[in-house]
Amino acid sequence: MTLNLEEGTTGLSPLAAIKKNLKGAPKAATWSALFSGILIVFISTSGPIVILFQAAEAGKLSQSYVNSWFFAVLLGSGVFGLILTLRYGMPIIGSWASTTTALLVTGLVEHDYSEVIGAYFLVSIILIIIGVTGIFDRIMSAIPHSIIMAMLGGTLFSFGLKIFYFTKLNPTIGLGMLLIFFVGRRLKWRAPVFGSLIVGLVISVMQSKLTNPHLKAELVIPVWVNPTFSVGAIFTLVIPFVLMVMTTQNATGISLLKTANYRPPINQIVTTGGFLSLLGAGFGGAGVNLSAMTAIIAINPEADPNPKTRYFAGISCAITYIIAGLFAGVFSTLYGSFPADLTAILAGLALLPVISHSIAEAVAVPEFRDAAIVTFLVTVSGISGWGIGASFWGLIAGLLIHWLTQIKKN
Numbered sequence: 001m002t003l004n005l006e007e008g009t010t011g012l013s014p015l016a017a018i019k020k021n022l023k024g025a026p027k028a029a030t031w032s033a034l035f036s037g038i039l040i041v042f043i044s045t046s047g048p049i050v051i052l053f054q055a056a057e058a059g060k061l062s063q064s065y066v067n068s069w070f071f072a073v074l075l076g077s078g079v080f081g082l083i084l085t086l087r088y089g090m091p092i093i094g095s096w097a098s099t100t101t102a103l104l105v106t107g108l109v110e111h112d113y114s115e116v117i118g119a120y121f122l123v124s125i126i127l128i129i130i131g132v133t134g135i136f137d138r139i140m141s142a143i144p145h146s147i148i149m150a151m152l153g154g155t156l157f158s159f160g161l162k163i164f165y166f167t168k169l170n171p172t173i174g175l176g177m178l179l180i181f182f183v184g185r186r187l188k189w190r191a192p193v194f195g196s197l198i199v200g201l202v203i204s205v206m207q208s209k210l211t212n213p214h215l216k217a218e219l220v221i222p223v224w225v226n227p228t229f230s231v232g233a234i235f236t237l238v239i240p241f242v243l244m245v246m247t248t249q250n251a252t253g254i255s256l257l258k259t260a261n262y263r264p265p266i267n268q269i270v271t272t273g274g275f276l277s278l279l280g281a282g283f284g285g286a287g288v289n290l291s292a293m294t295a296i297i298a299i300n301p302e303a304d305p306n307p308k309t310r311y312f313a314g315i316s317c318a319i320t321y322i323i324a325g326l327f328a329g330v331f332s333t334l335y336g337s338f339p340a341d342l343t344a345i346l347a348g349l350a351l352l353p354v355i356s357h358s359i360a361e362a363v364a365v366p367e368f369r370d371a372a373i374v375t376f377l378v379t380v381s382g383i384s385g386w387g388i389g390a391s392f393w394g395l396i397a398g399l400l401i402h403w404l405t406q407i408k409k410n
Contacts, residue, residue, distance in 0.1 A: 007263050008089030008311065018086045021311060028309035036303035037316025040093060040294040041324055043194060044077075045331055050347045051159070052101045052286065053335045059108030059116075063336070065284060067329040068223040072285030075325030076276050078318045080288045084272060085314030090262045090307075091298040092269065093253075093317055095291035099244045099354065102347075103155050103237065103391060104286070106382070111233050117281060118227035119237035124278035124287070126242050131271030139246065146361065146368035147375050147398040148247050151240065153358035154379025155391050160355050163348035166341040173203045174345055181349050193350050200342040209339040220328045222283040240391040245273075245289050248354070253290030260299040261307060371402035 009017035052073065056066045073096040080094030108116060130136055167174025177196040184192025204210040250270055257264040269290050277287040297303065298313035324331065335343065362372040375398030379390050 008308075010088055010263065010265060014087055017089060021086045021089050024309070025312060025315060028304075028312040030304055030309075030312065032302065033298075033304045033310065033313040034316045036297050036313045037318070038320050040291070040297050040317045041320040043294050043297075044095065044321075045074075045324060049073075049331060050335060050338075050343055050350065051098050051105075052096075053332065054343060054347055055101050055104035055108055056332075058105045059113055061108075061113065063332065064221070064223050065113070065225070066332045066336075067220045069284035069286070070328035070332050071220045071222050071325050072280035072283040073288070073325075074321050074328055074331075076280045076285050076288040077291075078321030078323075078325060080273060080276050080318075081291075081314055081321065082318035084265075084269065085311050085318060088265055088268075089311050090257070090264070091295075091303070091311050091314035091317075092257075092264070093291035093295040093298050093314060094273075094288055094321065095249065095294065096286045097241075097245050097249045097289055098351065099152055099156065099248050100241045101286050102159060102351065103240060103244070105158075106390075107233075107237050110236065111230065112228065114225055114228040115230050115233040116237065117225045117284070118229040119233045119241065120281035120285060120287060121227050121278065122229070122234065122238045123241045123245070124274050124281055126238070127245065127274030127277065127287075127289075128271055129274075130246070131267050131269070131274055134267045136246070136250070136266055136270055143243070143395075143399070144368050144371070144402060145247070146363070146365055146372040147395065147402065148243055149358040150362035150372035150375035150398060151379050151391055151394050152244060152248060153355055153362055154376045154394055155240070155244075156351050156355045156358070157376075157380050159348045159351045161348075162344045163352070166344045170207075170341045172207070173200055173341055176200070176203050177342075177345050177349065181352075193346065196349050197346055200346060204339055204342055209342075211337045214333070216329070216333075217327055218329060219326055224282045225284065227282065235392040240395070241287070243395075245287060248358075249289040249292050252292035253295050256292065256295050257299060262299070367405075368402060370405060371398040374398055374401045 009020055012020065049070070052069065056069060077094035077096060081092055084092040104116060130139065163174070167178065176199045180199045181192045181196045184195045189195060201210065250273070254264050254266055254269070273289045277285060280288065298317055299310065303313040304310040362376060363369050375394045378397045379394030382390050383393055
């Protein structure tokens with residue numbers, strides 16, 4: 001049977017596909033694919049993971065909980081990518097949603113950590129149901145994309161503001177990191193935020209603001225947390241989490257794979273992500289899903305010009321993630337030694353492209369513009385009530401304005 005290159009090993013049984021891809025991995029291995037996979041993990045541990053660390057600080061979590069959180073997201077991302085890459089013979093990259101993690105910067109102030117864990121469990125179960133039933137596309141069409149993007153932009157807006165707030169407090173580090181970031185984007189660097197991290201570290205050392213992290217290469221000990229459930233957390237966390245994972249991660253990642261001429265197994269991706277998220281939820285796992293921000297590194301011809309063997313970049317990324325997860329304490333200790341201004345600016349720069357894209361998408365269609373603006377402003381306002389946060393109220397306000405607008409037109 002001749003397989004379509006873009007379909008990888010989709011046509012084979014799971015066991016036959018994994019056997020074929022494992023056997024072919026040595027021949028598929030290239031230095032560029034190996035480097036691409038490792039680079040993805042470097043980017044994820046220099047930008048998005050800083051957001052996770054900020055959320056942990058907001059919740060005043062102990063070091064053991066932070067280590068466990070890092071362990072769950074890094075290991076989960078690796079196992080997700082390894083299983084799907086070997087099964088389908090295409091570079092399927094795992095990740096966790098930095099957008100939902102950003103929501104926890106306020107969520108962990110409004111809710112106990114055990115309630116956040118409960119939200120993780122509920123989100124995981126919902127994603128499994130979506131994947132098994134195959135209703136992904138129907139859900140995506142139920143809520144206007146502009147309103148979801150406006151909610152996302154409003155949720156992340158404060159991170160963008162912090163770039164310039166902390167630049168005002170420390171102009172040297174702020175301007176230096178901004179300069180390198182935008183120069184890197186202009187020169188089309190793969191990871192401009194990584195360049196900003198290096199500059200920030202150098203300046204922090206020169207200012208004597210970087211403490212000795214005393215790194216120890218020890219295997220992490222994950223900590224289980226019993227979940228608790230509240231109505232407020234369902235509206236503030238669960239609903240926004242599901243929408244953000246579906247739109248900003250899975251939908252975007254699937255679109256990228258299609259653009260690279262692959263035919264991704266949509267339902268299997270959503271189901272696997274939900275199942276692995278469920279396994280890691282009790283250890284603080286913020287969910288596992290298809291990568292959107294970094295996947296492009298592994299799926300384009302620069303990783304490997306041959307789409308049939310490009311899956312090795314996915315293997316490289318997955319194994320690197322798994323190793324990083326096993327030694328997750330190294331990352332939490334390292335980021336704990338960073339000064340507050342470096343961490344805040346780096347987190348903002350990591351999210352800046354997402355903020356820009358979400359706002360542009362929110363106002364792109366004139367028909368939804370009023371509803372999107374209301375959604376954005378309500379979310380930014382931080383308004384809350386009955387234990388329910390601003391993201392949900394922004395979504396409701398936008399849907400209400402859209403509904404009223406449609407009635408007027410009809």
